[in-house]
Amino acid sequence: MTDHINVDATLRALLADVLGLGEERAAALTADSGLFGELPEFDSMAVATVLTEMEDRLGILIDDDEIDGEIFETYGNLLAFSERKVAG
Template identity: 35%
Template sequence: MSNKDVSAIIKQLLIETLSLDMAIEELADDTLLLGNIPEFDSMAIVSIITAIEETFGFMAEDDDLSAEVFESVETLVRFVVERSQ
């Protein structure tokens, strides 16, 4: 799966999980997440990680999760691509 495909899936998961009223095209790779989107709180992070694990078929280790992973769409995509290989 290409980075572009992973990015599209991640964006859709974010929109659905956070109940964002926006189109996938409005969410750019450099969109900041943590501290920028009010709906992106600790409960949302748990829901997003669960959705990512179910969608991509891997378990995220607590030690792998940091604020940097959730900095932007791009950093979240990079995390998923690295763990999916």
């Protein structure tokens, strides 16, 4: 369970930093919160930066063929993907 909390906290901090959301908006994200197409800050340019930061901060490698639009639809999808990658 600790991994879930660490991944969640890391992902929220990453989105706050990369997208400039600020801690309060990042903390308010729920599993159903829309990301790409919902948050004006989360555009196609931000996707690459978010992926790079996820690799750096979570210590994971993300292959291009693992990425699809669904991952960025909601915060819950992004968190689930991140947790799967961290779990190995």
